Amino acid sequence: MEPIEVAEQVSIPVVDISGYLSGDPIAKNRVAKEIRDAYENQGFLQVIGHKVSSDIQNRYLAAVTEFFALPLSEKEKVAQSKSKCNRGYERIGGQKLDELDEDATPDQKEGFSIRQERPLGRFLEGPNQWPETLPHLKDIFMEYFDSVHQLSKIMFRLIALSLGLAEDHFDYFASDPNGICLCRAHHYPPSPKDSDSRTRGVGAHTDFGALTLLLQDTVGGLEVLHKPTSTWHAVTPIQGAYVVNIGDLMQIWTNNRYKSTMHRVISPLSDRDRYSSAFFNDGALDLIVECIPTCLKPGEKPMYSPVRVEDHCIKRYQQSYGAGGTTITV
């Protein structure tokens, strides 16, 4: 069923984690509970009071803007299709994330992906591609990557607490030195105020990995699906906050207790360009994700078979980049 209009009544909780970060035990319990409530309900929350500085966020967003302002011919020099490990520039229409509508138009955004710098190896392992004309970008992008990676490890710790598990329960996954995190910056061109309808920036989808941390500017356009009422709800931008949402792997781990929720971007009618950046922490290729025993209520069975991260990623990448999109070199 095609979900109906955007409605205003579902709000995405805002969770301040500063008390947890300063070691306050009361704040630790409160934050864990707020996270549990958010993820059992909508699968989305916004985090404030984190330690990713506004200085690095601002320098990163300025660098992202600078990159996307390059002529297309320069951006194509670092095209993802030239990378053996899925890094680099994706032109508008290069990806189609829509899972609800087969006939949907491809996503109206351009992207730039980086991962940990590695020698060329297995699936997704290898070097990043950097534009020669902007040599200062690499340091800023990698500094930002490391800061958000750090925050993602903290969020996994909070999720462990929220599930009544040992705080370090997910460390083997979130902090694995062979982990395959992805940081993808996006640029959504404006949908002019006089256009007939708003542009579909990103089609409706769930995120493949375990947890996504999204930084968005103040333009807006991100919407989440409220499944019981089939209505779409705006995630109102909060400057400097991270939208942190559950992905499919966390839904498997928690046997659907924590929801991997459909979301999309419908660019608002505006003359402003929109920029956002998503960070996905997907663990390491050989890790197996399967139902956490304490997430099973008495008499319940796991709803999903155990899944290996690499198999899961290959399947989902092929779905979203499909025919005509970027070729994945496995």
Ligand SMILES: O=C(O)CCC(=O)C(=O)O
């Ligand atoms: O740009 C956004 O606000 C969302 C992007 C997104 O959902 C994704 O990259 O998976």
Ligand SMILES: [Fe+2]
């Ligand atoms: Fe997403």
